[in-house]
Amino acid sequence: MSDHAIVPADHILPARLFVITLRGKPVFPGILTPLMLPGAAEAGAVEKAIAGDSFIGLVMARSDDVENPTADDLAPVGTAAKIVRKINLPDGGVNVFISTLKRFQIKRVLHAETPISVAVQYIEDENLDTPEVKALTRALISEMKQISENNPLFSEEMRLSMVNIDHPGKIADFITSILNIERSEQQKIHETANVQSRMERVLIFIKKEQEQLNEKISKSQREYFLKEELKAIKAELGMAVDAKSSEYQRFREAIDALTLQGEVKDQVERELEKFSLMEASSPEFGVTRNYLETVISLPWNEDSAEALDIEKAREILDEDHYGLEDVKERILEYLSVRKLKKDTKGSIICLVGPPGVGKTSVGKSIARALGRTFFRFSVGGMRDEAEIKGHRRTYIGAMPGKIIQGLKIVKKRNLVYMIDEIDKLGVSFQGDPSSALLEVLDPEQNVAFRDHYLDLPFDISHILFVTTANTLDSIPAPLLDRMEVIRLSGYIDQEKLAIADGYAREAGLRNFEKALDRIHRKAARKTIQGELALPLALRAGDLAEYLGKSPCSSTRRWPL
Numbered sequence: 001m002s003d004h005a006i007v008p009a010d011h012i013l014p015a016r017l018f019v020i021t022l023r024g025k026p027v028f029p030g031i032l033t034p035l036m037l038p039g040a041a042e043a044g045a046v047e048k049a050i051a052g053d054s055f056i057g058l059v060m061a062r063s064d065d066v067e068n069p070t071a072d073d074l075a076p077v078g079t080a081a082k083i084v085r086k087i088n089l090p091d092g093g094v095n096v097f098i099s100t101l102k103r104f105q106i107k108r109v110l111h112a113e114t115p116i117s118v119a120v121q122y123i124e125d126e127n128l129d130t131p132e133v134k135a136l137t138r139a140l141i142s143e144m145k146q147i148s149e150n151n152p153l154f155s156e157e158m159r160l161s162m163v164n165i166d167h168p169g170k171i172a173d174f175i176t177s178i179l180n181i182e183r184s185e186q187q188k189i190h191e192t193a194n195v196q197s198r199m200e201r202v203l204i205f206i207k208k209e210q211e212q213l214n215e216k217i218s219k220s221q222r223e224y225f226l227k228e229e230l231k232a233i234k235a236e237l238g239m240a241v242d243a244k245s246s247e248y249q250r251f252r253e254a255i256d257a258l259t260l261q262g263e264v265k266d267q268v269e270r271e272l273e274k275f276s277l278m279e280a281s282s283p284e285f286g287v288t289r290n291y292l293e294t295v296i297s298l299p300w301n302e303d304s305a306e307a308l309d310i311e312k313a314r315e316i317l318d319e320d321h322y323g324l325e326d327v328k329e330r331i332l333e334y335l336s337v338r339k340l341k342k343d344t345k346g347s348i349i350c351l352v353g354p355p356g357v358g359k360t361s362v363g364k365s366i367a368r369a370l371g372r373t374f375f376r377f378s379v380g381g382m383r384d385e386a387e388i389k390g391h392r393r394t395y396i397g398a399m400p401g402k403i404i405q406g407l408k409i410v411k412k413r414n415l416v417y418m419i420d421e422i423d424k425l426g427v428s429f430q431g432d433p434s435s436a437l438l439e440v441l442d443p444e445q446n447v448a449f450r451d452h453y454l455d456l457p458f459d460i461s462h463i464l465f466v467t468t469a470n471t472l473d474s475i476p477a478p479l480l481d482r483m484e485v486i487r488l489s490g491y492i493d494q495e496k497l498a499i500a501d502g503y504a505r506e507a508g509l510r511n512f513e514k515a516l517d518r519i520h521r522k523a524a525r526k527t528i529q530g531e532l533a534l535p536l537a538l539r540a541g542d543l544a545e546y547l548g549k550s551p552c553s554s555t556r557r558w559p560l
Contacts, residue, residue, distance in 0.1 A: 013080050013102060017057035018045040019116040021069045025183045026060040026190045027079050028173035029100045036095050041068065041114035043094040046086060048115050054083045057104065057118065060187055071112040077123070077191040080104050103190070125169040126194045136199040137168050143206045144175055147213060169195045172202045181205050247289065248276050254296035264456050268295055287393060294400060294454065299413045303462060308339045313369035320365040321358055330486045331366060348441050348465045350422070350480070352472055353488030356511075359468040360418065362488070366466060367416035375406045380421030385431030388440065390453035400453040403440055403460060414462040422479075423469035434476045441465055441482045501543070519546045 020035075020042050027033070035058075037043055049056040059078030061069045081098040089095055104120035111117040127133065165171045176189050185205070192198040251272055260268060271288060278285045313335055317328045334349065349366075351359040360376065367374035379387075390401035400408070406417060425434045439445045440460065448457035467483060469475060519538070523546075526532035538546070 013104075013122060014053055014055050016110060016117060016119055017055060017080060017104070018048045018052075019057040019059050019074065019078070019118055020045050021066075021074065021116070022058055022060045023064045023066070023069075024060075025177075025186050026075070027058045027081070027100055028177050028190065029079050029102050030167075030170045030173060031177075032084070032097065032099045034095060034097050036089075037093060045115035046083065046094055046096055048117075049083055050086060056081050056083055056098070057120065058098075058100070059106070060183065060190075064183065068114070070114075071109040071116050071118070074106065074116070074118075075187050075191075077103060077105050077187075078120075079190075080120070080122070103193075123193050127196045128168060130196065133168050133196050133199065136196065136203060137171055140171055140175060140199060140203060140206065143203070143210060147206065147209055168199065172198045175202050175206065179205055179209060248272070251275065251292050251296060255292075258296065258300050260300060264300075267456055268292075271295075287398075291393060291453075294404070294408065295456075297408045297411070298404065298454075298458065299407055299411050300458075302412055303414045308335060308370060310336055310339070316369045317362075317365050320361060320368075324358070324362075324488065327362065327486060327488055331362070334484070335366075335369065348467060348483040350467045350469060350475075350483035350485045351488060352469050352485055355470060357488040359488055360420065363416065363418040363466040363468070366464070370416065370464065372464065373410045373412050373415045374418065375410050375415050376418040376420055377402050377406065378420040379433060379437075380424035381426055382433045383426040383428035383431075385433045385436040386452065388433050388436040390451040392452045393455075398453055400451050401436075403449070404451045404454055404458070407458075407460075413459070414464070416464045416466060419465060419467045421469070422467040423471055423474045434479050438478055438482070441467075441479070515547055522546050 020037065027035075037046065045056065057078050058081055060075045061073050062075055063073065066073050079100050080102050081100045083096050084099055085097040087095040103123040105123055106118045107121050108119040109116070110119055165174055172189070172195065176186055179202075181189075189198055189201050192201065255268055255272060271292060275285075275288045275292060278288065310332060314328070314332060317331065321328070331349075351362055353359055363376070364374050382388075386401065388401045388403065390404060391398035399405070403417075406415070407413065419437070422437075425437075427434075439449060443461055446463075447459050447461045449460045450457055472480060472485065523532060523534075523536050527534055
């Protein structure tokens with residue numbers, strides 16, 4: 001700088017500076033940067049500086065693990081900076097914006113304890129305008145451009161800043177600050193006043209960085225070619241290439257075998273393509289894989305062979321159930337209509353009656369009569385409509401609803417699906433399951449049923465839905481309107497006579513089964529003790545010994 005140059009008043013640097021000790025890397029001149037100062041000692045130095053001329057010294061500590069550094073811990077060269085703005089943080093720390101100006105060397109310590117103050121001598125850059133420096137400048141910029149193009153951590157702003165710097169010493173400082181160099185090596189560069197020597201040091205580190213980068217690229221390329229070669233060898237030997245590739249191939253073959261059409265085909269193909277492009281470590285990888293697993297597990301075209309023989313159905317119903325003639329006739333009429341229509345679609349059966357009268361077993365008999373698979377689940381107490389229509393895939397742990405789950409398990413599209421306890425559905429803030437069942441049970445809508453998880457139209461009209469209830473009072477009218485009600489009113493006296501006497505007179509057979517269990521337990525014990533020989537024949541007079549006194553008192557005698 002010439003003796004006649006005009007210098008701004010705020011750039012006239014003082015001979016004495018309060019010091020902020022840097023535990024990280026040194027800060028170079030010529031930048032505007034924020035600086036967070038968490039300790040009270042640094043905050044005290046800032047306060048002292050602001051009370052004076054707002055100039056501060058930034059000096060790196062020789063070791064980065066010193067708790068309370070003193071003047072003896074300071075490096076010999078630091079950077080003078082102007083405090084532009086100060087922000088007090090809620091936790092007691094201080095954040096300052098500083099404009100770094102010039103290097104200085106510590107000449108004498110004025111105050112060794114915090115806040116440290118020192119007398120300084122400013123360092124001028126040497127050997128600025130030589131052919132060697134100009135050549136080094138071009139070499140540095142060229143090498144850094146090459147490194148920055150292969151490193152995504154270098155922003156466009158950093159590249160522009162590097163090109164726009166017109167001072168050779170500042171180019172060396174800027175490159176040093178962004179290279180991955182140890183703090184001690186950066187401090188050595190910081191202490192080098194000779195610009196040519198400084199740039200030569202920096203060029204050496206750039207070359208090392210370039211070599212490391214090339215080594216990483218070469219290693220990655222070699223690994224890639226080896227993996228591709230390994231894949232080719234495994235494919236030739238008929239071995240699984242890798243977990244992801246084998247899964248993709250399995251999905252590909254399964255989807256091709258399904259012969260999907262229209263919207264379903266397009267959506268599944270998109271999901272499969274997305275799966276092929278994902279990294280196995282991606283959070284979406286598992287979600288997409290589970291979705292494809294669900295798709296290929298569903299019976300899109302698989303139906304059970306159905307031979308509806310009314311006489312055979314009558315034999316099965318008589319074999320499974322004593323009495324219930326009205327119920328059997330209704331079921332046979334229902335099956336006859338289905339056979340004449342030659343159509344799987346139609347009204348939904350709702351079996352209504354007291355507990356234990358055989359509603360579930362009637363549903364199983366219908367499945368046997370049709371030659372179909374039987375599947376049952378209870379909706380008693382259900383309050384979440386997602387149990388019926390599934391969760392959207394955006395939720396963690398999402399899964400299909402009960403309808404799609406049943407189809408995955410059975411793997412047949414035309415099963416007999418029993419929805420038990422339909423009169424005990426609940427309602428909550430999570431939705432109304434009975435409303436969700438409207439689409440399931442409506443023959444006009446369920447040809448393109450959309451489960452929230454699957455989000456594809458699936459034809460469930462081939463399913464024969466059978467529902468059960470104890471009473472019709474609590475079933476919503478729109479839901480009841482979609483069903484054909486068949487009442488099982490319980491067993492009449494003559495039927496109960498053939499089943500049990502005064503020990504089990506309720507409408508169903510629950511107590512009858514409990515009474516039989518008691519007889520079996522007592523008979524088993526007597527047999528083990530040698531008091532009884534099987535088979536056991538009981539008459540009315542023997543029941544009191546096994547079951548105690550009859551709970552249903554009556555003067556009427558049941559002849560046996």
